[in-house]
Amino acid sequence: MVVSVAATDSDTAQPVQYSTFFASRYVRDPLPRFRMPEQSIPREAAYQIINDELMLDGNPRLNLASFVTTWMEPECDKLIMDSVNKNYVDMDEYPVTTELQNRCVNMIAHLFNAPIKEDETAIGVGTVGSSEAIMLAGLAFKRKWQNKRKEQGKPCDKPNIVTGANVQVCWEKFARYFEVELKEVKLSEGYYVMDPVKAVEMVDENTICVAAILGSTLTGEFEDVKLLNNLLTEKNKETGWDVPIHVDAASGGFIAPFLYPELEWDFRLPLVKSINVSGHKYGLVYPGVGWVIWRSKEDLPEELIFHINYLGTDQPTFTLNFSKGSSQIIAQYYQLIRLGFEGYKNIMQNCMENTAILREGIEATGRFEILSKEAGVPLVAFSLKGSGRYTVFDISEHLRRFGWIVPAYTMPANAEHVAVLRVVIREDFSRSLAERLVSDIVKILHELDAHSAQVLKISSAIAKQQSGDDGVVTKKSVLETEREIFACWRDQVKKKQTGIC
Secondary structure: OOOOOOOOOOOOOOOOOOOOOOOOOOOOOOOOOOOOOOOOOHHHHHHHHHHHHHOOOOOOEOOOOOOOOOOOOOHHHHHHHOOOOOEEOOOOOOOOHHHHHHHHHHHHHHOOOOOOOOOOOOOOEEEHHHHHHHHHHHHHHHHHHHHHHHOOOOOOOOEEEEOOOOHHHHHHHHHOOOOOEEEOOEEEOOOOOOOOOHHHOOOOOOOOEEEEEEOOOOOOOOOOOHHHHHHHHHHHHHOOOOOOOOEEOOOOOOHHHHHHHOOOOOOOEEEOEEEHHHHHHHOOOOOOOEEEEEEEEHHHHHOOOOEOOOOOOOOOEOOOOOEEOOHEEEEEHHHHHHHHHHHHHHHHHHHHHHHHHHHHHHHOOOOEEEEEEEOOOOEEEEEOOOOOOOHHHHHHHHHHHOOEOOOOOEEOOOOOOOOOEEEEEEOOOOOOHHHHHHHHHHHHHHHHEEEEEEEHHHHHHHHHEEEOOOOEEEOOOOHHHHHHHHHHHHHHHHHHHOOOO
Protein backbone atom coordinates (compact mmCIF):
# COMPACT_ATOMS: atom_id res chain seq x y z
CA MET A 1 0.00 0.00 0.00
CA VAL A 2 1.18 3.53 -0.82
CA VAL A 3 -0.23 6.40 1.19
CA SER A 4 -2.11 8.63 -1.23
CA VAL A 5 -1.21 12.33 -1.32
CA ALA A 6 -3.15 14.82 -3.39
CA ALA A 7 -1.15 16.65 -6.03
CA THR A 8 -1.03 20.44 -5.70
CA ASP A 9 -0.53 23.30 -8.10
CA SER A 10 2.85 24.84 -7.30
CA ASP A 11 1.54 28.39 -7.74
CA THR A 12 -1.66 28.21 -5.73
CA ALA A 13 -0.79 25.32 -3.38
CA GLN A 14 -4.36 24.11 -3.98
CA PRO A 15 -5.25 20.47 -4.75
CA VAL A 16 -5.44 19.80 -8.49
CA GLN A 17 -8.97 18.55 -9.15
CA TYR A 18 -8.80 17.67 -12.84
CA SER A 19 -6.52 15.79 -15.18
CA THR A 20 -5.66 17.92 -18.18
CA PHE A 21 -4.58 16.57 -21.54
CA PHE A 22 -4.00 17.82 -25.07
CA ALA A 23 -6.93 18.43 -27.40
CA SER A 24 -8.37 14.95 -27.77
CA ARG A 25 -10.40 13.68 -30.66
CA TYR A 26 -12.39 11.52 -28.24
CA VAL A 27 -13.40 13.76 -25.33
CA ARG A 28 -13.51 17.48 -24.67
CA ASP A 29 -14.30 17.64 -20.97
CA PRO A 30 -11.49 17.32 -18.39
CA LEU A 31 -11.58 14.24 -16.21
CA PRO A 32 -11.79 14.55 -12.41
CA ARG A 33 -8.59 13.42 -10.75
CA PHE A 34 -9.90 12.00 -7.48
CA ARG A 35 -13.50 11.14 -8.30
CA MET A 36 -14.93 8.60 -10.69
CA PRO A 37 -16.21 10.41 -13.81
CA GLU A 38 -19.95 10.48 -14.36
CA GLN A 39 -19.74 9.41 -18.00
CA SER A 40 -17.82 6.70 -19.83
CA ILE A 41 -15.10 7.57 -22.31
CA PRO A 42 -13.86 5.60 -25.35
CA ARG A 43 -11.26 2.94 -24.61
CA GLU A 44 -8.81 4.69 -26.96
CA ALA A 45 -9.10 7.86 -24.91
CA ALA A 46 -8.60 6.05 -21.62
CA TYR A 47 -5.51 4.34 -23.00
CA GLN A 48 -4.09 7.56 -24.44
CA ILE A 49 -4.57 9.53 -21.21
CA ILE A 50 -2.91 6.90 -19.04
CA ASN A 51 -0.14 6.16 -21.53
CA ASP A 52 0.74 9.85 -21.80
CA GLU A 53 1.05 10.18 -18.03
CA LEU A 54 3.17 7.04 -17.76
CA MET A 55 5.69 8.50 -20.21
CA LEU A 56 6.91 10.65 -17.32
CA ASP A 57 7.94 7.57 -15.32
CA GLY A 58 11.59 6.63 -15.27
CA ASN A 59 12.98 3.96 -17.60
CA PRO A 60 13.00 0.66 -15.64
CA ARG A 61 16.14 -0.52 -17.47
CA LEU A 62 18.01 2.56 -16.21
CA ASN A 63 16.68 2.23 -12.67
CA LEU A 64 19.91 1.17 -10.98
CA ALA A 65 18.36 1.49 -7.53
CA SER A 66 16.31 -1.66 -7.90
CA PHE A 67 17.23 -5.33 -7.56
CA VAL A 68 13.99 -6.23 -9.33
CA THR A 69 13.98 -7.90 -12.75
CA THR A 70 13.12 -5.55 -15.62
CA TRP A 71 13.49 -7.84 -18.64
CA MET A 72 12.33 -11.32 -19.59
CA GLU A 73 12.23 -13.26 -22.83
CA PRO A 74 9.23 -12.76 -25.17
CA GLU A 75 8.13 -16.38 -24.73
CA CYS A 76 7.86 -15.86 -20.99
CA ASP A 77 6.05 -12.55 -21.52
CA LYS A 78 3.48 -14.48 -23.55
CA LEU A 79 3.04 -17.10 -20.81
CA ILE A 80 2.49 -14.29 -18.32
CA MET A 81 -0.20 -12.65 -20.44
CA ASP A 82 -1.86 -16.00 -21.15
CA SER A 83 -2.22 -16.70 -17.43
CA VAL A 84 -2.89 -13.18 -16.15
CA ASN A 85 -6.56 -14.02 -15.51
CA LYS A 86 -5.85 -17.09 -13.35
CA ASN A 87 -6.35 -16.75 -9.61
CA TYR A 88 -3.62 -18.83 -8.01
CA VAL A 89 -5.67 -19.63 -4.92
CA ASP A 90 -8.21 -21.61 -7.01
CA MET A 91 -6.13 -24.77 -6.78
CA ASP A 92 -8.98 -27.09 -7.72
CA GLU A 93 -9.72 -25.13 -10.90
CA TYR A 94 -6.05 -24.68 -11.83
CA PRO A 95 -4.33 -27.85 -10.61
CA VAL A 96 -1.47 -27.61 -13.10
CA THR A 97 -0.54 -24.15 -11.82
CA THR A 98 -0.48 -25.57 -8.30
CA GLU A 99 1.73 -28.38 -9.50
CA LEU A 100 4.14 -25.88 -11.08
CA GLN A 101 4.37 -24.03 -7.76
CA ASN A 102 5.17 -27.29 -5.97
CA ARG A 103 7.88 -28.06 -8.52
CA CYS A 104 9.41 -24.61 -7.96
CA VAL A 105 9.40 -25.13 -4.17
CA ASN A 106 11.20 -28.46 -4.53
CA MET A 107 13.75 -27.16 -7.05
CA ILE A 108 14.62 -24.23 -4.79
CA ALA A 109 14.75 -26.47 -1.70
CA HIS A 110 17.26 -28.77 -3.42
CA LEU A 111 19.22 -25.70 -4.54
CA PHE A 112 19.43 -24.71 -0.85
CA ASN A 113 20.51 -28.25 0.17
CA ALA A 114 17.37 -29.06 2.16
CA PRO A 115 17.58 -32.52 3.80
CA ILE A 116 14.85 -34.09 1.65
CA LYS A 117 14.63 -37.82 1.12
CA GLU A 118 13.80 -39.31 -2.27
CA ASP A 119 10.19 -40.04 -1.28
CA GLU A 120 9.64 -36.64 0.39
CA THR A 121 8.51 -33.28 -0.90
CA ALA A 122 9.87 -29.96 0.28
CA ILE A 123 8.01 -27.69 2.68
CA GLY A 124 7.56 -24.20 1.27
CA VAL A 125 5.22 -21.75 -0.39
CA GLY A 126 5.19 -19.08 -3.06
CA THR A 127 4.56 -15.52 -1.92
CA VAL A 128 4.20 -12.07 -3.47
CA GLY A 129 7.78 -11.29 -2.45
CA SER A 130 10.34 -11.69 0.30
CA SER A 131 8.42 -9.36 2.60
CA GLU A 132 5.50 -11.79 2.82
CA ALA A 133 7.94 -14.72 2.99
CA ILE A 134 9.68 -13.14 5.99
CA MET A 135 6.35 -12.49 7.70
CA LEU A 136 5.40 -16.16 7.32
CA ALA A 137 8.79 -17.41 8.51
CA GLY A 138 8.69 -15.04 11.47
CA LEU A 139 5.19 -16.20 12.44
CA ALA A 140 6.36 -19.82 12.34
CA PHE A 141 9.29 -19.02 14.66
CA LYS A 142 7.09 -17.04 17.02
CA ARG A 143 4.39 -19.73 17.27
CA LYS A 144 6.93 -22.52 17.79
CA TRP A 145 8.67 -20.52 20.53
CA GLN A 146 5.35 -19.73 22.21
CA ASN A 147 4.30 -23.38 22.19
CA LYS A 148 7.56 -24.46 23.77
CA ARG A 149 7.39 -21.75 26.44
CA LYS A 150 3.83 -22.75 27.32
CA GLU A 151 4.89 -26.39 27.70
CA GLN A 152 7.61 -25.25 30.10
CA GLY A 153 5.17 -23.06 32.02
CA LYS A 154 7.14 -19.92 31.20
CA PRO A 155 5.86 -16.51 30.01
CA CYS A 156 5.68 -16.06 26.25
CA ASP A 157 4.68 -12.42 25.91
CA LYS A 158 8.06 -10.84 25.12
CA PRO A 159 9.53 -12.49 22.00
CA ASN A 160 12.47 -10.89 20.20
CA ILE A 161 14.49 -11.29 17.03
CA VAL A 162 18.19 -10.48 16.72
CA THR A 163 19.26 -8.89 13.42
CA GLY A 164 21.81 -6.44 12.07
CA ALA A 165 20.89 -2.77 11.70
CA ASN A 166 21.32 -3.30 7.95
CA VAL A 167 18.14 -5.37 7.60
CA GLN A 168 15.48 -4.46 5.06
CA VAL A 169 12.45 -2.58 6.36
CA CYS A 170 10.22 -5.68 6.12
CA TRP A 171 11.88 -6.97 9.31
CA GLU A 172 10.89 -3.80 11.12
CA LYS A 173 7.37 -4.23 9.76
CA PHE A 174 7.19 -7.79 11.06
CA ALA A 175 8.39 -6.73 14.50
CA ARG A 176 5.88 -3.89 14.73
CA TYR A 177 2.89 -5.66 13.19
CA PHE A 178 3.29 -8.89 15.16
CA GLU A 179 4.59 -7.41 18.42
CA VAL A 180 8.10 -8.81 18.42
CA GLU A 181 11.04 -6.82 19.78
CA LEU A 182 13.70 -6.18 17.17
CA LYS A 183 17.19 -6.26 18.70
CA GLU A 184 19.60 -4.77 16.19
CA VAL A 185 23.36 -5.17 16.13
CA LYS A 186 24.72 -1.72 15.35
CA LEU A 187 27.07 -1.18 12.43
CA SER A 188 30.40 0.62 12.41
CA GLU A 189 32.36 2.46 9.76
CA GLY A 190 34.03 -0.08 7.49
CA TYR A 191 31.87 -2.98 8.76
CA TYR A 192 28.37 -2.69 7.35
CA VAL A 193 26.92 -6.13 8.15
CA MET A 194 25.87 -7.91 11.32
CA ASP A 195 28.73 -9.04 13.54
CA PRO A 196 27.96 -12.69 14.48
CA VAL A 197 29.79 -12.37 17.81
CA LYS A 198 27.75 -9.36 18.88
CA ALA A 199 24.56 -10.98 17.59
CA VAL A 200 25.00 -14.09 19.71
CA GLU A 201 25.76 -11.94 22.75
CA MET A 202 22.33 -10.31 22.35
CA VAL A 203 20.48 -13.66 22.25
CA ASP A 204 18.42 -14.52 25.32
CA GLU A 205 15.71 -17.03 26.27
CA ASN A 206 13.08 -14.90 24.51
CA THR A 207 14.86 -14.88 21.15
CA ILE A 208 12.71 -16.67 18.58
CA CYS A 209 15.48 -16.59 15.93
CA VAL A 210 18.56 -14.78 14.67
CA ALA A 211 18.14 -13.39 11.15
CA ALA A 212 21.19 -13.38 8.88
CA ILE A 213 21.29 -11.65 5.51
CA LEU A 214 22.75 -13.21 2.40
CA GLY A 215 23.25 -10.04 0.40
CA SER A 216 22.91 -6.82 2.35
CA THR A 217 20.74 -4.16 0.72
CA LEU A 218 23.37 -1.54 1.58
CA THR A 219 26.54 -3.10 0.19
CA GLY A 220 25.57 -6.52 -1.22
CA GLU A 221 27.83 -8.29 1.27
CA PHE A 222 27.05 -11.81 2.52
CA GLU A 223 26.93 -12.18 6.28
CA ASP A 224 28.91 -15.03 7.84
CA VAL A 225 26.10 -17.52 8.47
CA LYS A 226 28.48 -20.40 9.19
CA LEU A 227 30.25 -18.51 11.99
CA LEU A 228 26.87 -17.46 13.37
CA ASN A 229 25.73 -21.11 13.33
CA ASN A 230 28.86 -22.27 15.20
CA LEU A 231 28.68 -19.53 17.84
CA LEU A 232 24.96 -20.00 18.38
CA THR A 233 25.39 -23.77 18.66
CA GLU A 234 27.84 -23.24 21.51
CA LYS A 235 25.53 -20.81 23.26
CA ASN A 236 22.58 -23.18 22.92
CA LYS A 237 24.67 -25.95 24.53
CA GLU A 238 25.71 -23.72 27.39
CA THR A 239 22.21 -22.39 28.13
CA GLY A 240 19.96 -25.25 27.11
CA TRP A 241 18.13 -22.98 24.67
CA ASP A 242 17.27 -23.91 21.10
CA VAL A 243 17.56 -20.60 19.22
CA PRO A 244 17.41 -21.15 15.42
CA ILE A 245 18.56 -19.13 12.39
CA HIS A 246 16.58 -17.69 9.51
CA VAL A 247 18.48 -16.66 6.38
CA ASP A 248 17.12 -13.69 4.46
CA ALA A 249 18.45 -14.61 1.03
CA ALA A 250 16.16 -12.23 -0.86
CA SER A 251 19.02 -11.03 -3.06
CA GLY A 252 21.71 -13.67 -2.63
CA GLY A 253 19.66 -16.87 -2.72
CA PHE A 254 19.84 -17.12 -6.51
CA ILE A 255 23.49 -16.04 -6.60
CA ALA A 256 25.42 -18.03 -3.98
CA PRO A 257 24.51 -21.55 -5.25
CA PHE A 258 25.86 -20.70 -8.70
CA LEU A 259 28.90 -18.53 -7.93
CA TYR A 260 29.93 -19.73 -4.45
CA PRO A 261 28.84 -23.39 -4.20
CA GLU A 262 31.34 -24.12 -1.40
CA LEU A 263 29.99 -21.33 0.80
CA GLU A 264 28.00 -22.85 3.67
CA TRP A 265 25.03 -20.60 4.42
CA ASP A 266 21.96 -22.75 3.78
CA PHE A 267 20.38 -25.95 5.15
CA ARG A 268 23.81 -27.56 5.37
CA LEU A 269 24.04 -25.65 8.65
CA PRO A 270 21.92 -27.41 11.33
CA LEU A 271 20.47 -24.28 12.93
CA VAL A 272 19.16 -22.84 9.65
CA LYS A 273 15.43 -23.65 9.80
CA SER A 274 14.02 -21.45 7.05
CA ILE A 275 15.19 -19.41 4.07
CA ASN A 276 13.42 -16.79 1.97
CA VAL A 277 14.40 -15.73 -1.53
CA SER A 278 12.98 -13.25 -4.04
CA GLY A 279 12.07 -14.75 -7.37
CA HIS A 280 11.65 -11.24 -8.76
CA LYS A 281 15.26 -10.30 -8.02
CA TYR A 282 17.99 -12.66 -9.17
CA GLY A 283 15.39 -15.38 -9.68
CA LEU A 284 14.93 -13.34 -12.90
CA VAL A 285 11.13 -12.92 -12.78
CA TYR A 286 9.08 -9.74 -12.95
CA PRO A 287 7.64 -8.57 -9.60
CA GLY A 288 6.18 -9.90 -7.50
CA VAL A 289 7.09 -13.42 -6.49
CA GLY A 290 9.04 -14.74 -3.53
CA TRP A 291 9.61 -18.06 -1.83
CA VAL A 292 10.04 -19.33 1.70
CA ILE A 293 11.42 -22.82 2.33
CA TRP A 294 11.45 -24.65 5.67
CA ARG A 295 14.00 -27.24 6.66
CA SER A 296 11.36 -29.80 7.62
CA LYS A 297 7.67 -30.17 8.38
CA GLU A 298 8.40 -29.83 12.11
CA ASP A 299 9.62 -26.27 11.59
CA LEU A 300 6.21 -25.07 10.35
CA PRO A 301 3.57 -25.40 13.11
CA GLU A 302 0.48 -27.14 11.79
CA GLU A 303 -1.91 -24.68 13.48
CA LEU A 304 -0.71 -21.92 11.15
CA ILE A 305 -1.96 -23.80 8.10
CA PHE A 306 -5.60 -23.22 7.15
CA HIS A 307 -7.73 -25.73 5.30
CA ILE A 308 -10.55 -24.51 3.07
CA ASN A 309 -13.06 -26.40 0.92
CA TYR A 310 -15.31 -23.73 -0.54
CA LEU A 311 -13.37 -23.65 -3.80
CA GLY A 312 -14.06 -27.30 -4.56
CA THR A 313 -11.71 -29.50 -2.53
CA ASP A 314 -9.77 -29.39 0.72
CA GLN A 315 -6.92 -26.95 0.18
CA PRO A 316 -4.18 -26.07 2.68
CA THR A 317 -3.11 -22.44 2.65
CA PHE A 318 -0.47 -20.47 4.57
CA THR A 319 -0.35 -16.93 3.23
CA LEU A 320 -1.06 -13.42 4.47
CA ASN A 321 -3.32 -12.69 1.53
CA PHE A 322 -5.74 -14.89 -0.39
CA SER A 323 -6.25 -14.14 -4.07
CA LYS A 324 -3.19 -13.50 -6.23
CA GLY A 325 -2.16 -13.96 -9.83
CA SER A 326 -0.60 -17.10 -11.23
CA SER A 327 1.58 -15.38 -13.82
CA GLN A 328 4.71 -14.95 -11.72
CA ILE A 329 4.61 -18.53 -10.45
CA ILE A 330 4.46 -19.76 -14.04
CA ALA A 331 7.22 -17.33 -15.03
CA GLN A 332 9.47 -18.65 -12.26
CA TYR A 333 8.97 -22.22 -13.45
CA TYR A 334 9.79 -21.09 -17.00
CA GLN A 335 13.09 -19.58 -15.88
CA LEU A 336 14.08 -22.60 -13.80
CA ILE A 337 13.59 -25.09 -16.64
CA ARG A 338 14.63 -22.72 -19.44
CA LEU A 339 17.94 -21.67 -17.91
CA GLY A 340 18.80 -24.60 -15.69
CA PHE A 341 21.84 -24.50 -13.44
CA GLU A 342 24.15 -23.67 -16.34
CA GLY A 343 22.05 -20.73 -17.53
CA TYR A 344 21.72 -19.15 -14.09
CA LYS A 345 25.44 -19.57 -13.51
CA ASN A 346 26.31 -17.88 -16.82
CA ILE A 347 24.00 -14.93 -16.12
CA MET A 348 25.37 -14.42 -12.59
CA GLN A 349 28.95 -14.59 -13.89
CA ASN A 350 28.12 -11.98 -16.54
CA CYS A 351 26.63 -9.73 -13.85
CA MET A 352 29.77 -10.04 -11.74
CA GLU A 353 32.00 -9.27 -14.73
CA ASN A 354 30.01 -6.14 -15.52
CA THR A 355 30.19 -5.20 -11.84
CA ALA A 356 33.98 -5.47 -11.99
CA ILE A 357 34.09 -3.22 -15.07
CA LEU A 358 31.94 -0.58 -13.37
CA ARG A 359 33.97 -0.85 -10.18
CA GLU A 360 37.24 -0.29 -12.07
CA GLY A 361 35.79 2.68 -13.93
CA ILE A 362 34.59 4.36 -10.73
CA GLU A 363 37.91 3.69 -8.97
CA ALA A 364 39.78 5.16 -11.96
CA THR A 365 38.18 8.55 -11.36
CA GLY A 366 40.16 8.78 -8.12
CA ARG A 367 37.21 10.52 -6.50
CA PHE A 368 35.41 7.65 -4.81
CA GLU A 369 35.97 4.99 -2.17
CA ILE A 370 34.43 1.60 -2.95
CA LEU A 371 32.53 0.20 0.04
CA SER A 372 31.05 -2.96 -1.48
CA LYS A 373 32.96 -6.24 -1.56
CA GLU A 374 33.99 -8.09 -4.70
CA ALA A 375 32.13 -11.21 -3.50
CA GLY A 376 28.41 -10.96 -2.89
CA VAL A 377 25.51 -9.43 -4.77
CA PRO A 378 26.61 -7.79 -8.05
CA LEU A 379 26.49 -4.14 -7.09
CA VAL A 380 28.87 -1.25 -6.50
CA ALA A 381 28.42 0.96 -3.43
CA PHE A 382 30.78 3.95 -3.25
CA SER A 383 31.25 7.19 -1.35
CA LEU A 384 33.03 10.46 -2.12
CA LYS A 385 36.56 10.82 -0.81
CA GLY A 386 36.95 13.74 1.58
CA SER A 387 34.36 16.39 2.37
CA GLY A 388 34.06 18.44 -0.78
CA ARG A 389 31.71 21.24 -1.72
CA TYR A 390 29.08 18.79 -2.99
CA THR A 391 27.69 15.42 -1.91
CA VAL A 392 26.64 12.06 -3.31
CA PHE A 393 23.09 13.40 -3.20
CA ASP A 394 24.08 16.11 -5.68
CA ILE A 395 25.61 13.49 -7.98
CA SER A 396 22.48 11.33 -7.74
CA GLU A 397 20.28 14.28 -8.66
CA HIS A 398 22.43 15.26 -11.63
CA LEU A 399 22.51 11.69 -12.97
CA ARG A 400 18.77 11.91 -13.55
CA ARG A 401 19.48 14.38 -16.36
CA PHE A 402 21.00 11.48 -18.27
CA GLY A 403 18.13 9.12 -17.40
CA TRP A 404 20.01 7.21 -14.69
CA ILE A 405 18.28 6.49 -11.40
CA VAL A 406 21.07 5.93 -8.85
CA PRO A 407 20.13 6.11 -5.16
CA ALA A 408 22.11 8.03 -2.57
CA TYR A 409 21.60 7.23 1.10
CA THR A 410 23.21 7.26 4.51
CA MET A 411 24.16 4.14 6.44
CA PRO A 412 22.12 2.98 9.49
CA ALA A 413 22.80 3.55 13.19
CA ASN A 414 26.42 4.21 14.24
CA ALA A 415 27.47 4.84 10.64
CA GLU A 416 25.01 7.58 9.68
CA HIS A 417 27.81 9.94 8.70
CA VAL A 418 28.70 7.68 5.75
CA ALA A 419 26.72 8.59 2.60
CA VAL A 420 26.94 6.38 -0.46
CA LEU A 421 25.78 5.85 -4.03
CA ARG A 422 24.77 2.33 -5.07
CA VAL A 423 24.48 0.80 -8.53
CA VAL A 424 22.79 -2.61 -8.80
CA ILE A 425 23.88 -4.74 -11.75
CA ARG A 426 21.10 -6.85 -13.26
CA GLU A 427 20.99 -9.19 -16.22
CA ASP A 428 19.99 -6.39 -18.61
CA PHE A 429 22.83 -4.04 -17.56
CA SER A 430 25.50 -4.47 -20.23
CA ARG A 431 29.18 -3.57 -20.37
CA SER A 432 28.44 -0.66 -22.72
CA LEU A 433 25.91 0.74 -20.21
CA ALA A 434 28.51 0.43 -17.44
CA GLU A 435 31.03 2.38 -19.51
CA ARG A 436 28.42 5.02 -20.38
CA LEU A 437 27.46 5.42 -16.71
CA VAL A 438 31.09 6.03 -15.74
CA SER A 439 31.41 8.57 -18.54
CA ASP A 440 28.31 10.42 -17.31
CA ILE A 441 29.59 10.40 -13.72
CA VAL A 442 32.87 11.95 -14.87
CA LYS A 443 30.96 14.67 -16.76
CA ILE A 444 28.93 15.46 -13.65
CA LEU A 445 32.05 15.63 -11.47
CA HIS A 446 33.59 18.17 -13.86
CA GLU A 447 30.39 20.24 -13.88
CA LEU A 448 30.10 20.20 -10.09
CA ASP A 449 33.78 21.11 -9.72
CA ALA A 450 33.37 24.06 -12.10
CA HIS A 451 30.17 25.18 -10.39
CA SER A 452 31.75 24.96 -6.94
CA ALA A 453 34.78 26.99 -8.08
CA GLN A 454 32.51 29.66 -9.59
CA VAL A 455 30.39 29.90 -6.45
CA LEU A 456 33.53 30.24 -4.35
CA LYS A 457 34.82 32.97 -6.64
CA ILE A 458 31.53 34.91 -6.48
CA SER A 459 31.28 34.49 -2.72
CA SER A 460 34.82 35.82 -2.30
CA ALA A 461 34.04 38.80 -4.54
CA ILE A 462 30.91 39.61 -2.58
CA ALA A 463 32.76 39.31 0.72
CA LYS A 464 35.42 41.69 -0.59
CA GLN A 465 32.77 44.21 -1.65
CA GLN A 466 31.16 44.03 1.77
CA SER A 467 34.45 44.79 3.54
CA GLY A 468 35.12 48.39 4.53
CA ASP A 469 38.43 50.21 4.41
CA ASP A 470 39.11 48.98 7.93
CA GLY A 471 38.58 45.36 6.82
CA VAL A 472 35.37 44.97 8.81
CA VAL A 473 32.67 43.02 6.97
CA THR A 474 29.27 44.69 6.87
CA LYS A 475 26.54 42.17 7.61
CA LYS A 476 23.77 42.12 5.00
CA SER A 477 20.36 40.52 4.90
CA VAL A 478 19.76 37.20 3.14
CA LEU A 479 17.73 38.99 0.46
CA GLU A 480 20.53 41.48 -0.24
CA THR A 481 23.07 38.67 -0.48
CA GLU A 482 20.86 36.68 -2.86
CA ARG A 483 20.40 39.73 -5.08
CA GLU A 484 24.14 40.30 -5.27
CA ILE A 485 24.82 36.66 -6.15
CA PHE A 486 22.14 36.84 -8.85
CA ALA A 487 23.68 40.02 -10.26
CA CYS A 488 27.13 38.39 -10.41
CA TRP A 489 25.74 35.33 -12.20
CA ARG A 490 23.87 37.58 -14.67
CA ASP A 491 27.08 39.45 -15.47
CA GLN A 492 28.90 36.15 -16.02
CA VAL A 493 26.19 34.97 -18.44
CA LYS A 494 26.27 38.25 -20.40
CA LYS A 495 30.02 37.91 -20.90
CA LYS A 496 29.52 34.44 -22.43
CA GLN A 497 26.71 35.46 -24.81
CA THR A 498 27.74 35.71 -28.46
CA GLY A 499 25.81 36.42 -31.64
CA ILE A 500 22.20 37.49 -31.88
CA CYS A 501 19.93 36.69 -28.90
